[in-house]
Amino acid sequence: MKDTEFAFAVAKIRYAENSLISEKDLDRLIDAGSDAEARRMIAEKGYDAAVDTETMLNRASEALAAYIREISPDKNVVDFMLVANDYHNLKAALKELVSTHGMSAGFGPDGIVGKDEVKNAVLAKKFAELPEFLRGDAEKAYELLINLYDGQAADVFLDRAAADAAMRYAKQAKSEMAAALAERSCALNDIKIAYRAAYTGKDARFAEDAICPCASIDKEALIDASLHGEEALVSYLDEAGFAEAAGALRVSPADFEKYCDDALSELTYPAKWMSLGPDPLIAYYFARQTEIKNIRIIMSCRRLGLPAERIRQRVRKQYV
Amino acid sequence: MDKYGLAVAIIGAVICAALAGIGSARGVGLVGQSAAGLVSEDPSKFSKALILQLLPGTQGLYGLLVAVLLLSQIGVIGGAPQQLTFAQGAMYFFGAMPMAFGGYFSAVAQARVAVSGVGIIAKKPDQNGKAIIMSAMVETYAILALLISILIITGLGSVINAA
Numbered sequence: 001m002k003d004t005e006f007a008f009a010v011a012k013i014r015y016a017e018n019s020l021i022s023e024k025d026l027d028r029l030i031d032a033g034s035d036a037e038a039r040r041m042i043a044e045k046g047y048d049a050a051v052d053t054e055t056m057l058n059r060a061s062e063a064l065a066a067y068i069r070e071i072s073p074d075k076n077v078v079d080f081m082l083v084a085n086d087y088h089n090l091k092a093a094l095k096e097l098v099s100t101h102g103m104s105a106g107f108g109p110d111g112i113v114g115k116d117e118v119k120n121a122v123l124a125k126k127f128a129e130l131p132e133f134l135r136g137d138a139e140k141a142y143e144l145l146i147n148l149y150d151g152q153a154a155d156v157f158l159d160r161a162a163a164d165a166a167m168r169y170a171k172q173a174k175s176e177m178a179a180a181l182a183e184r185s186c187a188l189n190d191i192k193i194a195y196r197a198a199y200t201g202k203d204a205r206f207a208e209d210a211i212c213p214c215a216s217i218d219k220e221a222l223i224d225a226s227l228h229g230e231e232a233l234v235s236y237l238d239e240a241g242f243a244e245a246a247g248a249l250r251v252s253p254a255d256f257e258k259y260c261d262d263a264l265s266e267l268t269y270p271a272k273w274m275s276l277g278p279d280p281l282i283a284y285y286f287a288r289q290t291e292i293k294n295i296r297i298i299m300s301c302r303r304l305g306l307p308a309e310r311i312r313q314r315v316r317k318q319y320v
Numbered sequence: 321m322d323k324y325g326l327a328v329a330i331i332g333a334v335i336c337a338a339l340a341g342i343g344s345a346r347g348v349g350l351v352g353q354s355a356a357g358l359v360s361e362d363p364s365k366f367s368k369a370l371i372l373q374l375l376p377g378t379q380g381l382y383g384l385l386v387a388v389l390l391l392s393q394i395g396v397i398g399g400a401p402q403q404l405t406f407a408q409g410a411m412y413f414f415g416a417m418p419m420a421f422g423g424y425f426s427a428v429a430q431a432r433v434a435v436s437g438v439g440i441i442a443k444k445p446d447q448n449g450k451a452i453i454m455s456a457m458v459e460t461y462a463i464l465a466l467l468i469s470i471l472i473i474t475g476l477g478s479v480i481n482a483a
Contacts, residue, residue: 004350007435011357071357209401275354275436 001074001174003277009071010276013284017069020320021045021291022295029298033258038302042295043299057292061085061109064288068281077278078285080169080182082112082181082195083133085111086118087162089136090130091155093122100147139160156210163189177279180267187212189258194226195256202226211312216241222285254314265290269320288318294308325404327480329394332413332420333387336469340383340423347376347431354438361442368441368448373456379430382466386419389470390421408480415472415478422465430458 021029027044032038043049065082069075088108096119107115113131121129127139137158144154163186164266170182190211197207207223220238225236230249237246248259264286271283294315301311356368390412395402404412426448437451 004353007350008357010444011354011435011438012361013476014439015358015361018443275432275439 001278006277007075007275007280009055009073010274012071013280017284017287017320019046020287021294021318022320023318025241026294026298026315027312029295029300030308032302035299039297042141043306047295052184053296055258057296058109061112061289061292064285064292065110068285071279072278074173074278076169077173077175077178080166080173080178081282081285081289082111083165084168085109085115085136085163086113087137087158087165089115090122090134090141091158094117094138094145094154097122097125097142098151110185133165150263152242156200156206159189159193160210167212167214169234173278173282175278175282177267177271177282181264181282183214183216184264187216188241188245188263189238190214190217190219190222191242191249192260193254194222194255195230195235195249197223198226198228198230258314258316261293264298265317265319274320283319290316290318303315321422322405325409326394326396326401328406328409329404329412330396332372332409332416333390333428336390336420336423337387337443338417339420340386340427341380343375343424343427344380344387346428346432347379348373350431351434351438354435358438359440365441365445368445371387371452372437372441372446372455375434375445375452375459376427376431378459379427379462382462383423386416386466386469386473390416391471393473402480404480408476411476418465418468418472419469423462426458426462426465430455430456430462433458462480 025041029038029041032041039049039053042056047060052058063192065078068078072078085108089111092107092115096212106117109115111133118130118134121127122138122142125142127135128141129139141154141158144150144157167182167186170178173179193210194207196202197210204223204227211217212217213219221236221240225233234246234249237243237249245256245259245262248256265313267284268279268286271279274280297314297316298311302312351369352374355366355373358369359366391397394404394412434451434455437448437455440451441448
């Protein structure tokens with residue numbers, strides 16, 4: 001697809017960027033005198049504050065994906081980011097299916113397909129009704145849950161499948177930015193898994209199953225480092241060109257999470273100066289998702305009564 | 321070969337009008353798509369976007385001007401076509417080419433700058449003058465192409481008619 005075919009969509013996105021929440025707005029949200037005032041400020045930015053925060057943010061996320069699909073000449077341009085929602089909803093549906101207490105698991109926003117479609121197919125055990133990209137993975141995860149009673153193995157398998165699917169869809173998006181985002185996201189996720197494995201003392205099998213191969217990470221070396229403990233892993237990351245990630249891990253896992261989100265955001269910044277092509281749409285989608293994440297962080301931290309300075313430390317960098 | 325001189329000159333006029341026109345059509349179309357995207361969100365920006373959309377349209381007019389000038393010089397407009405040698409026809413042909421190619425490529429390049437200008441209007445409407453100036457800078461090269469084509473064709477006309 002030619003970059004000129006995105007002229008209409010990019011102009012709409014440029015206008016829509018004016019309504020993104022700025023860092024000053026986030027500061028005001030953090031400093032709001034009460035939750036009611038904070039919700040009023042969010043409503044002023046176009047969010048549906050009449051419902052609870054989680055529903056409001058899930059709806060905003062779904063509306064965002066629908067908007068990008070509506071205006072983009074390539075309807076699948078953000079599928080590489082949406083596919084994570086599908087796998088999250090698949091995990092939630094499988095958990096609900098095997099739950100002996102009829103527990104309703106936490107579904108996220110719609111992905112490439114609607115969460116209800118995933119939920120209904122899984123609860124009816126009609127995996128054939130799932131879209132093709134989910135079908136095989138759903139059946140295998142279900143087997144792991146039913147035959148081996150191994151919820152963790154099912155989760156690990158689906159997380160890995162989600163990362164593989166994201167890489168696959170990023171290639172289809174025919175955008176260098178999409179490919180770079182998927183690659184960096186996969187690498188940072190691998191580091192996260194390796195750190196978790198080192199922290200909890202998991203064996204090599206766990207890391208082998210969970211870590212998704214990607215070009216910027218030497219999988220074998222990462223697994224080997226994780227088997228030698230957290231300090232060995234962080235030292236390896238220093239040498240392997242992930243010094244900033246290592247630095248964030250040394251501070252705390254929360255700092256590392258923030259570093260991951262900010263590092264991915266930075267990849268989208270060149271789209272600010274692009275007038276054509278799919279990248280401005282991808283960047284806008286990512287920016288709006290970061291905004292949604294920031295609102296979630298701020299509202300959660302406010303609920304927990306954390307001081308403003310600590311909330312500010314957790315807030316991700318905004319696109320504008 | 322000499323009987324084809326007039327035909328070669330006419331082909332030059334055709335290519336000049338067509339290439340510059342295609343360039344402008346592509347350019348105006350591209351900026352139009354972008355402007356439509358902006359206006360669909362904020363109709364009040366129509367007039368600012370329209371100026372940017374018009375800018376890549378001038379190359380088509382320049383191509384038309386050079387083609388008319390060429391056809392006039394060789395007598396096709398006026399009903400008395402000249403008998404040109406192949407060499408004379410070829411000179412007219414090449415005289416029209418700066419405008420043909422300069423027009424085509426400058427229109428497309430100008431359109432891309434104008435599309436970026438639509439982005440400026442979307443985010444900072446008070447800066448639209450800068451967006452227009454940046455896009456108009458590309459026009460310089462269309463004007464230079466127009467100038468050289470006019471100089472060649474009128475110069476050729478004087479020389480050939482005098483002979």
